[in-house]
Amino acid sequence: MKALEPWVAAPLETFLAESAARLALIMTSSGQVVAQHGFGRSLDVMTAAALGAGIVASTEELARLMGAARFEALVHNGQRQSCLLAGFTTPRGRWIGLVVFGPETSVGLVRLFFDQMVGQLAVAAPREPATAPPLAEHFETELNASLKALFGR
Amino acid sequence: MTATQTALDRVTRVPGVRGALVVAAADGLVVADQLMDGVDGQAAAALAGSLVGRLARTAESAGLRPPAFIQLRGASGSVLAAPGPDDLVLVAVVGPEANLGLARLEMIGAAGRLA
Numbered sequence: 001m002k003a004l005e006p007w008v009a010a011p012l013e014t015f016l017a018e019s020a021a022r023l024a025l026i027m028t029s030s031g032q033v034v035a036q037h038g039f040g041r042s043l044d045v046m047t048a049a050a051l052g053a054g055i056v057a058s059t060e061e062l063a064r065l066m067g068a069a070r071f072e073a074l075v076h077n078g079q080r081q082s083c084l085l086a087g088f089t090t091p092r093g094r095w096i097g098l099v100v101f102g103p104e105t106s107v108g109l110v111r112l113f114f115d116q117m118v119g120q121l122a123v124a125a126p127r128e129p130a131t132a133p134p135l136a137e138h139f140e141t142e143l144n145a146s147l148k149a150l151f152g153r
Numbered sequence: 154m155t156a157t158q159t160a161l162d163r164v165t166r167v168p169g170v171r172g173a174l175v176v177a178a179a180d181g182l183v184v185a186d187q188l189m190d191g192v193d194g195q196a197a198a199a200l201a202g203s204l205v206g207r208l209a210r211t212a213e214s215a216g217l218r219p220p221a222f223i224q225l226r227g228a229s230g231s232v233l234a235a236p237g238p239d240d241l242v243l244v245a246v247v248g249p250e251a252n253l254g255l256a257r258l259e260m261i262g263a264a265g266r267l268a
């Protein structure tokens with residue numbers, strides 16, 4: 001498990017231990033990776049983050065069109081593994097969690113411990129305001145630095 | 154009234170029962186519930202579904218039949234579970250004063266009629 005924000009590590013570790021999830025990715029709503037577990041290649045993380053953020057943006061717009069406040073979570077059930085994608089609010093803004101899990105656990109357990117992690121993140125978040133989001137011209141540099149920190153290369 | 158509602162009514166009428174749920178065991182999600190305030194249905198469904206699934210696999214590994222009734226006793230009450238057809242499980246959260254014998258009879262009877 002690797003986290004760019006140190007205070008995210010403990011709640012995510014607890015979630016992983018309790019839920020038995022295989023892969024986890026915590027990102028901002030714009031797709032910037034905050035923490036990851038289980039991904040072996042930076043390309044996979046970049047792809048998953050971009051797709052996850054895009055799906056959440058699409059479903060939130062769909063919810064708005066339907067007059068709903070927001071969809072809480074999206075679950076894809078698969079034969080061998082399933083995927084939970086959920087947006088949540090933190091003191092650092094709107095974040096997204098992407099979790100891949102297998103038949104050794106259940107969507108109910110993953111949802112339960114995911115919700116607990118969201119509560120723990122809200123408590124653990126530093127009170128000082130977050131640094132400003134990177135400007136567009138610095139985005140690639142920031143992205144490369146984040147991936148280097150997450151994968152150590 | 155549906156079979157699910159009938160099952161929940163039978164179980165929640167037993168003295169000391171704080172709530173009952175029908176749970177999809179594989180998913181650990183609530184299908185229907187009748188709960189008192191303060192009983193976390195999502196947590197009970199997820200954990201009871203997982204428990205029933207694991208105990209059934211454990212029994213199978215030991216060459217036994219899957220359990221027909223499960224009681225998980227704690228300091229301030231118990232969680233009871235009775236697997237039914239179609240991967241459904243009838244779960245009850247009961248206080249320490251509950252009539253467990255009656256709850257067991259009602260749950261086994263009601264769980265068999267779920268679907």
